[in-house]
Amino acid sequence: MADKPVCSSCAFFEDHHANDDHEIPDAGLCRFNPPVTQPVADAVGLWPVVKESDWCGHFAKEGLAA
Numbered sequence: 147m148a149d150k151p152v153c154s155s156c157a158f159f160e161d162h163h164a165n166d167d168h169e170i171p172d173a174g175l176c177r178f179n180p181p182v183t184q185p186v187a188d189a190v191g192l193w194p195v196v197k198e199s200d201w202c203g204h205f206a207k208e209g210l211a212a
């Protein structure tokens with residue numbers, strides 16, 4: 147594969163470093179699936195935090211996802 151798929155160039159990656167005020171360098175949120183891990187009913191769901199260099203089988207080039 148010529149270009150290695152990485153989260154930072156995936157259509158589902160959001161350059162928002164965390165779900166709260168605790169920033170994680172070189173990370174972002176994966177928006178492929180709905181939020182997960184809602185510990186109590188009045189808490190918001192959490193988006194999976196991924197490193198910019200991570201990847202998964204759902205990778206999509208930016209601009210391809212609707």
Ligand code: SF4
Nearest residue numbers: 153156176178202205
């Ligand atoms: S985890 Fe997969 S779907 Fe999510 S941003 Fe990374 S490559 Fe894209």
